[in-house]
Amino acid sequence: MRYDIVTIGSSWGGLAAIRSVLAGLPADFRPAVVIAQHRSSDSRDKGLAAYYDARCDLPVRTIEDKQPIEEGHVYFAPPDYHLLVDRGFFELSVDLRVQFARPSIDVLFESAVDAYGERVIGVVLTGANADGAxxxxxxxxxxxxxxVQNPATAEKPDMPLAALEAVKRPGAVLDLDEIPTYLTKLAGESS
Amino acid sequence: MSPHQGSDAPRSDVESIEMRMLLEAVYQHYGYDFRKYARGSLRRRLWRRADAEGVKTISGLQERVLHNPLAMDALLMDLSVNVTAMFRDPTFYVALREKVVPILRTYPFIRIWNAGCSTGEEVYSIAILLQEEGLLERARVYATDINERVLERADHGVIPLERMRAFTQNYQRAGGRSAFSEYYKADRDQARIDRSLLENVVFAHHNLVSDKSFNEFHLIICRNVMIYFDKELQDQVHELFYESLVNLGILALGNKESIRFSSVASCYEELDPEEKIYRRSE
Incomplete structure (x- = not known):
């Protein structure tokens, strides 16, 4: 399978978890990486992207409506918007929160499936709610x-547990430090 | 990045066909044109309505809305009402004060268009800002929307009190100069917007998809409305805005909307790139 896009959802404890994942991805990682991280609606976007850009071999970008998706780039959903994926570009919405969240991980994941079908990898990381399941x-x-991140080693296990409840047998349940290697292997197989 | 990227060919899966048929049917029978709305949000909203109607497919929803005008009403609300807040993105209003107000001051009479005003929160915020800058008296603000029902609500000027109180912090961070509570009267659990703010506001029906330019404006504010349109429709609306601005007129978009990907990109200068405030340059 050739995977086009990796969608990642994280909440409480997510900023550190994402740092570990991104830091472990090689510069030639091909799929686009798109992250919905729950955060305060008034947090500024640019700072976050710049922070990760300096700690990862892949270019990290903020998103504007209808922006083209480029392979090998990392993108963050802007605060207080839902992020949706269409074929080759992003779409934003300010529709109501879904399960108290905007960006909603569910909205991102479901739109990625609509656009890319089976060529999607979904990752649920630490969090204290059920978004993403x-x-x-x-x-x-x-x-x-x-x-799914191993709930036993997640800072907050609720989100991984809810994901495991919804998907009884996911492709893999991994500790945080195993995720980047695993993703790299999946992306490599697919080319 | 994939065989699909950049592919403009219409999708042939059953759901995509059903979506196109439904939108075509709605357009032909009711005259509302959602055919060029952005797919992702449109699809979510259609399924939300299908679930509420208890139907299992988009074709099922089509049957409902064609044979039951009440179901169409509900769909129209779902597709056309955009959620907003007073002083959403406070920094935008700071930029409006600091960079746009000084330009507006140079005009003896100011015409402003708040396009896609929805339930009115944005136009109330604009009116408050103009009032505090001493410009409301010589301004006329046209607040338009495709949906008559939300226009009535906007004109009514009543907001749940709890919601209104939640806007207070936004107002303060937006550089508000008074106590926010001066702009409304609490009546049990409702807040009534001070009518004097709305004296120079004209609420009117206008459809960005099909209606033409109706005036020349010094400032057009259209935030988080076009994110629901596809790229082709966005370009079409950008042409409409360009035609509706005076020379050196100002266009303000939502802070994640960029003119970069549009056909009119070269016709504007950036007045505040961060807040997506542009000035017509030719």
Whole structure:
């Protein structure tokens, strides 16, 4: 399977978890990496992208509406918007929060499936709610690859547990430090 | 990045066909044109309505809305009402004060268009800002929307009190100069916007998809409305805005909307690139 896009959802404890994942991805990682991290609606976008850009071999970008998706780039959903994926570009919305969240991980995951079908990898990381579970289940049912952070080693286990409840047998349950290597292997197999 | 990228060919899966048929049917029967709305949000909103109607497919929803005008009403609300807040993105209003107000001051009479005003929160915020800058008296603000029902609500000027109080912090961070509570009267659990703010506001029906330019404006504010349109429709609306601005007129978009990807990019200068405030340059 050739994977086009890696979608990652994280919440409480996510900023550190994402740092570990991104830092472990090689410069020639081909799929686009798109992250929905729950954060305060008034947090500024640029700082976050710049922070990760300096700590990762891949270019990290903020998103504007209808921006083209480029392979090998990392993107963050802007605060207080839902991020949706269409074929080759991003779409934003300010529709109501979904399960108290905007950006909603479910919204991102489900739109990625609509655009890329089975060529989606979904990753649910640490968090203290259930966002991402329905979206991961959607990826799973449509033939994409699903990864859940091992709840025992997640800073907050609730989100991985909810994902495991929704997707009984995901592609992999991994400790944080195993995720980048695993993603790299999946991306390599697919080329 | 994939065989799909940049592919403009219409999708042939069943759901995509159903979506196109539904939108075509709505357009032909009711005259509302959602055919060029952005796919992702449109798809979510259609399914939300399908679930609420208890139907299992988009074709099922099509049958409902064609044979039951009430179901169409509900769909129209779902597709056309955009959620907003007073002083959403406070830094935008700071930029409006610091960079746009000084330009507006140079005009003896100011015409402003708030396009896609939805339930009115944005136009109330604009009116408050103009009032505090001493410009409201010589301004006329046209607040337009595709949906008559939300226009009525906007004109009514009543907001749940709890929601209104939640806007207070936004107002302060937006550089508000008074106590926010001066702009509304609490009536049990409702807040009533001070009518004097709305004296120079004209609420009117206007459809960005199909209606033409109706005046020349010094400032057009259209935030987080065009994110629901596809690129082709965005370009079309950008042409409309360009035609509707005076020379050196100002266009303000949502802070994640960029003119960069549009056909009119070269017709504007950036007045505040961060807040997406542009000035017509030719």
């Amino acid at each position: 329905a979206g991961l289940s959607c990826i799973h049912k449509n033939g994409g690859f699903t990864i």
